Amino acid sequence: MFKNRSIKTLASLAVLASSVGVVASVSNGAASAATSSNCATSDLSKVTSPVHITYWESTAGDNLKAMKALVAAYNASQHKVVVTDVNQTGGYTDTWNAYTLSGGSGANVFMDDMNNTQAHVDSRLTTPIADCVSAAKFSTKTYLQKTIVQQTIGGKLQAMPYSASVPVLYYNQQAFTAAGIKKPPTTIDEMAADAHLLTVKGATFSPQKYSDGMSLKNDPWWLELWSAMGKTYYVDHQNGRAGRATSVSFDNARNVSLLTKLQNMVKSSDAKSYSRDGAGLAAYNNLFAISGDKSGMTIDTSAALGTIQSYLPLFKNVTLGVAPLPRLLASDNGGLQPGGNALSLSSKNSALENAAAFNFISYLESATNLASWDASTGYVPITTDAAKAKAISTLWKKKPYYKVAYDQINTGGASNATVGPALGDYYQVNTDVANSLNSLLTNTSVNPATAISQAAATANGHISSYNSSL
Amino acid sequence: MQPNNQALLARKHQRRRRLATFGSYAILTLGALVVLFPLYMAVVSSLLTTKQIGQQPPVFFPTNPQWHAYQAAFIGGHLSTYMWNSVIQTTEIVVGSVLTSLAAAYAFASFSFPFKRVLWAIILGTLLVPFEVTIVTNYKTVEQLHLLGSMWALTIPFMCSAVGIFLLRQAFLGIPQEMREAALLDGCGPIRYLLRVAVPLVRPQLAAFTVIAVLGAWNQYLWPLLLTSNDEAHRTLQIGLKALNAGTFEGYGTVLAGAVIASIPMLVLMVVFNKQLVRSLTGGAVK
Numbered sequence: 001m002f003k004n005r006s007i008k009t010l011a012s013l014a015v016l017a018s019s020v021g022v023v024a025s026v027s028n029g030a031a032s033a034a035t036s037s038n039c040a041t042s043d044l045s046k047v048t049s050p051v052h053i054t055y056w057e058s059t060a061g062d063n064l065k066a067m068k069a070l071v072a073a074y075n076a077s078q079h080k081v082v083v084t085d086v087n088q089t090g091g092y093t094d095t096w097n098a099y100t101l102s103g104g105s106g107a108n109v110f111m112d113d114m115n116n117t118q119a120h121v122d123s124r125l126t127t128p129i130a131d132c133v134s135a136a137k138f139s140t141k142t143y144l145q146k147t148i149v150q151q152t153i154g155g156k157l158q159a160m161p162y163s164a165s166v167p168v169l170y171y172n173q174q175a176f177t178a179a180g181i182k183k184p185p186t187t188i189d190e191m192a193a194d195a196h197l198l199t200v201k202g203a204t205f206s207p208q209k210y211s212d213g214m215s216l217k218n219d220p221w222w223l224e225l226w227s228a229m230g231k232t233y234y235v236d237h238q239n240g241r242a243g244r245a246t247s248v249s250f251d252n253a254r255n256v257s258l259l260t261k262l263q264n265m266v267k268s269s270d271a272k273s274y275s276r277d278g279a280g281l282a283a284y285n286n287l288f289a290i291s292g293d294k295s296g297m298t299i300d301t302s303a304a305l306g307t308i309q310s311y312l313p314l315f316k317n318v319t320l321g322v323a324p325l326p327r328l329l330a331s332d333n334g335g336l337q338p339g340g341n342a343l344s345l346s347s348k349n350s351a352l353e354n355a356a357a358f359n360f361i362s363y364l365e366s367a368t369n370l371a372s373w374d375a376s377t378g379y380v381p382i383t384t385d386a387a388k389a390k391a392i393s394t395l396w397k398k399k400p401y402y403k404v405a406y407d408q409i410n411t412g413g414a415s416n417a418t419v420g421p422a423l424g425d426y427y428q429v430n431t432d433v434a435n436s437l438n439s440l441l442t443n444t445s446v447n448p449a450t451a452i453s454q455a456a457a458t459a460n461g462h463i464s465s466y467n468s469s470l
Numbered sequence: 471m472q473p474n475n476q477a478l479l480a481r482k483h484q485r486r487r488r489l490a491t492f493g494s495y496a497i498l499t500l501g502a503l504v505v506l507f508p509l510y511m512a513v514v515s516s517l518l519t520t521k522q523i524g525q526q527p528p529v530f531f532p533t534n535p536q537w538h539a540y541q542a543a544f545i546g547g548h549l550s551t552y553m554w555n556s557v558i559q560t561t562e563i564v565v566g567s568v569l570t571s572l573a574a575a576y577a578f579a580s581f582s583f584p585f586k587r588v589l590w591a592i593i594l595g596t597l598l599v600p601f602e603v604t605i606v607t608n609y610k611t612v613e614q615l616h617l618l619g620s621m622w623a624l625t626i627p628f629m630c631s632a633v634g635i636f637l638l639r640q641a642f643l644g645i646p647q648e649m650r651e652a653a654l655l656d657g658c659g660p661i662r663y664l665l666r667v668a669v670p671l672v673r674p675q676l677a678a679f680t681v682i683a684v685l686g687a688w689n690q691y692l693w694p695l696l697l698t699s700n701d702e703a704h705r706t707l708q709i710g711l712k713a714l715n716a717g718t719f720e721g722y723g724t725v726l727a728g729a730v731i732a733s734i735p736m737l738v739l740m741v742v743f744n745k746q747l748v749r750s751l752t753g754g755a756v757k
Contacts, residue, residue, distance in 0.1 A: 054700060060713070061721050086702060089713040090695050098699040101609050106699050292525075314521040 039132035039358060040351035050082045051356035056110035058088045058095050058341075062306075066376045074363045081356040092116065092341070093427070100125060104348040109357040114342045117151055117158050118240065118422040122470055126344045130157040132358035142367075142383040145414035147338055153241065153422050160361050163379040164338035165303035166405045167225060169326060170287070173319040175210050175296035184297075184323035188261050191297075191326045195270040198296040212272040215286035215295040216262065218441050219276040220433035221339065222299065223250060224420050226258055229327055231334040231417040235429075235463075240422035245463060248429065251456035258328050259440055259448040266441050273441035276434060291315045299325060301339070302405035306378030309399070322401035324408050335411030337420040340379060380405045425466035432459040509733075516540070516726035523722050539727035543714060549728055552710030553735075555621070556688060559706055562625040563687040564680060571634030571679065576664050578635070579642035580650070596632045602692070609696065619701045624694055628687065634679045641672035677746040681739065688736060707732050 044051065059067045064087055071085040088095040092113040099106050104125035112120070120126040133140060140148050140157070147161035169191070171184055179198045185191040195213035227234045227250060234250050237243035265271035272295065274286040287308065289295040305322070312320055325336060343361050345354055363369060365382075371389030374381045381387040387406060396403045412418050423429055436455035440446050515523055517535040543549050577583070578590060608627045617623040645668060653663045669676065694706045705713075714721065714728045740747065 056699065086700055087713070088699060089705075089709055094695055095699075098696045101606065101696055102699065311520075 038351045039135040039354040041132070041135045041355045041358070043352050044080055044355040044359060047080055047352070050080055051352055052082045052084065053108040053353055053356050053360065054106070055083050055085050055357075055360065056088050056095055056099065056107040057085065058091050058111055060089075063377045066373060070364060070369060070373065073369075074360055077363070078359075081359055083360050104346045106346075108346050108349050108353050109343055109361065110346070111162065111341050111343055112159070114147075114150060114159075114161065114164075114338065114340050115420065115423075115426045117342065117344075118153055118424045118426065120344055121153050121158055122424045125347050126158065127347045127349065127354065128156040128158050129160050129343075129345055129358070129361075132345070132354055132361075133157060135355070136358060136362065138358075138362060142385045144338070144382050144384070144409050146335075146409055146419050147382045149241075149414040149416070150337060150419040151342055159342035159344040160365065161338070161342045161382050162340070162365065163303075163373070163377065164340040164382050164405075164409060165301050165379055166336040166338060166408050167219075167222065167299050167325050168302045168305075168404050168408070169297060169299055169323040170290065170308065171297035171321040171323065172290050172317075173321040174317060175290075175293075176321065179210065179296065184321060185326045186324070187326050187330055188258065188328050192261060192265050192270060195265055195297070196268070199270055209293045210296045212289055212295040213270040214265065214272070215274055215289035215298040216265065216271040216441065217274045217276055217286045217298065217300060218434065218437045219299075220430050220437055223255060223258075223433055223437070225325065225336050226328055227255065228337045228418045228420055229325070229332040229334045229412070230254060230329065231332075231412070231415070233417055234421040235423060238416040239420065241416040241419075244467060245421060245423050246467065247460045247463060248456050250433075251452050254328065255452055256449045259437075259452060261328075263440055263444055263446075263448055267444045275438060275442075291318055293317055302380060303340070303378055305402060305405075309378075320401065322404045324404055333412055334418040335413075336405075336408040337418060338380065338382070338409050378402075380409060423463070424470070425462055428462045428466070429459040432462060512726050513730055516723055516730055518723060520723065536723070539723035540731065542724045543728035543731060547710060547714045547724060547728055549707065549710055549714075549731055552705055552707045553731070555704055556707040558621055559624050559690075559694070560684055560687040562621065563628045564683045566625065566629030567631040567634050567683050568676070568680060570630045571638050572664070572669065572676075574630075574635045575638030575642055576668065578639045580660070593632050593635055597636070605693070605696065608693075612697070618697070619704070621704055623697050624690075624704065624706070627693070628690075631679075631683065633682065637675055637679050638672060641675035642668055645671050674746065677743065681743045681747045684739060685736065 055071065057067055067087075068085060071083050074081075075083055086107070088098065090098070092111075095110065096112055096116060096119070099110055099112075100123060104123075132138070143161065144164070147164060148157065151157055151159045151161055169184060175198060176182075176184070176194070179194070179200075181194050181197055185194050191214070198210040199213040224234050232249070232252065232254060233239050234248065235245035236247050236249050237245055239245070262271075266273050272289065274289075276283075286295075286298040286300065287304070290298060291311075291314075302322075308320065312318060343364070345357050349357060364373070367383060367385035367389050368391075370381060370383060370386035371391040373379065374386060375391040375395050381389075381392050386392060421429075433455050435458075436451040440448055440451040511528070511530075514530065514532055515528075516539050517532040517537070518529055519534075519536055522529045522532075574593075578586065604627075612618060612623040612626065615626075617626065649667065649671075650663065653667050658666070689708065690706070691708045691712075694704075694709050695712075698705045698709060711725070711728050711732055714725045
């Protein structure tokens with residue numbers, strides 16, 4: 001053993017440094033406190049040098065190209081604001097994680113899932129966009145009111161709705177004709193009957209076609225939507241909009257009836273169940289089942305329409321049909337709540353940065369730019385002005401099925417019951433429902449009432465745990 | 471026992487051994503196929519047309535291989551830049567963690583100093599803390615050091631490795647005490663002993679740790695993802711791969727081509743350093 005004192009000291013330091021390096025993570029970092037901010041729109045017009053803002057968006061592929069083009073056009077259109085667009089490759093969840101990790105200083109304005117707005121409010125890392133709407137005297141009258149009510153929490157518009165989509169029924173018109181089905185189903189009962197017809201008629205074809213009837217994706221979002229269609233609440237306190245949600249409300253006879261009908265379709269082999277969590281190409285298996293003549297219809301997001309449409313020329317056996325999401329009861333008139341994304345402002349912005357960021361948002365959401373964005377991405381226009389713009393009216397004229405999703409959002413009026421839940425722990429509750437739905441549709445011996453009760457119990461535990469952490 | 475019976479028994483044993491060997495190989499071959507099939511399909515799918523990728527049943531052999539996906543991934547998807555960033559990041563992490571691990575392990579194995587046991591316990595204790603738990607503090611640390619936006623932010627938190635210190639300390643302890651004493655008597659100082667005697671003797675363990683460090687650094691995802699939120703210039707290969715995923719059928723061939731490109735350096739490493747890697751995994755099994 002070496003006894004040299006100086007070497008021993010050096011060794012101690014080396015070990016200590018390594019130890020500190022290794023265990024640095026065990027202590028806690030200081031949390032950043034959120035600050036409130038207003039919106040200096042009048043100051044923005046007086047600036048002599050441009051205000052620089054950072055914008056985070058989570059687009060990909062052709063949507064990314066369209067977004068980059070819009071940002072470049074904005075920067076070229078004026079000299080008061082310079083936007084740096086930083087694409088976030090990890091999707092909404094990772095973007096939100098990175099944003100919270102930066103203590104709100106990562107971006108001045110960012111794009112996030114429409115359903116995550118309650119988490120924004122709880123984090124105090126965003127500032128209500130209502131401040132800027134008011135300061136800039138920006139009118140939200142032309143917005144589809146469901147998008148506005150959905151983003152309003154605590155009486156204030158928190159984030160600016162941007163891209164919207166809803167689920168629609170995709171069907172193969174050739175399959176429907178072959179099975180003698182005259183029009184797409186409008187209720188779940190009709191959907192089940194048509195799925196059965198597809199399998200029965202299919203048996204006479206050679207080779208056998210449409211043997212799966214319908215490809216049914218187990219997406220927990222559907223449960224929220226079917227609740228909203230019937231104007232019933234998904235969580236308490238009027239969907240968490242009259243007060244903080246403390247428990248779920250979806251454990252009811254209506255949803256038991258809905259899940260029983262869906263499970264019966266799988267039980268009778270008139271539908272095949274597909275997981276919503278499929279990785280890579282497996283995420284599209286419900287659609288591939290249609291192109292592969294296994295199934296005649298499926299339910300999926302309208303945001304997939306652009307991709308499906310571009311893929312259609314490869315499959316001569318498919319003639320695309322798009323219909324509204326079938327209702328549980330013929331009397332359901334709540335329409336559908338939008339999914340998609342919204343734009344939020346950082347609570348770390350100065351008043352001038354808020355004004356600059358809002359100026360940019362206003363540009364993105366002008367009728368022409370919204371229409372251009374929606375036409376190139378397949379999203380639903382969220383303002384009536386954008387819907388009237390040439391890019392959209394031409395698209396709808398040529399391909400009327402693009403309008404189906406828009407009409408569904410416009411149905412039913414905007415109320416707390418028809419815009420979906422405001423939940424801080426939205427993703428966890430979503431996962432709890434997904435797990436139950438998956439077990440119900442993959443194991444047909446599972447009782448629907450038990451499955452939904454289990455989902456409710458687990459979700460209530462998570463909501464309670466989240467609320468107590470605030 | 472009669473000679474005939476003995477010969478019969480020997481033949482029976484031999485037949486059993488052959489059967490057992492055949493069975494083992496059959497099971498191992500099946501296992502290898504299960505592991506290799508997804509990789510094979512990734513390569514095949516990256517060479518297919520868009521229609522073929524979505525075809526049911528799947529296409530197992532590309533009759534007319536399409537190479538444009540590789541060009542799209544490497545040039546259009548900027549994988550060449552991301553790969554270079556990954557090379558720099560991996561090199562910095564590996565060099566840093568090897569040097570600090572060698573120094574600390576040597577100290578723990580060779581010297582007496584205050585709080586040695588406590589420090590050793592703390593270092594071992596960090597092995598129980600998942601990386602995700604440490605993200606916030608590490609982020610705040612690099613932020614306060616004003617390292618955000620530099621490659622150092624991606625590498626410094628990984629330049630000390632408890633695994634490396636543990637592995638190398640055990641290796642140093644395995645060197646006979648007499649060798650150290652002999653070196654001392656011959657006038658060898660502690661640094662010289664480390665560099666000239668100890669390190670060459672623990673080369674296998676050092677190589678094993680280097681391979682582990684390379685694999686870990688190359689495949690990092692969450693940390694670089696969070697750190698490069700505002701720093702596209704330093705994004706690494708794994709982040710670039712995620713960016714290739716356009717969420718469309720059309721982009722799928724490019725994603726698979728990117729995945730194949732990203733896995734090549736690690737496959738080469740695995741083949742070249744297979745022995746060291748296996749040794750690192752099984753080294754402690756018989757001690």
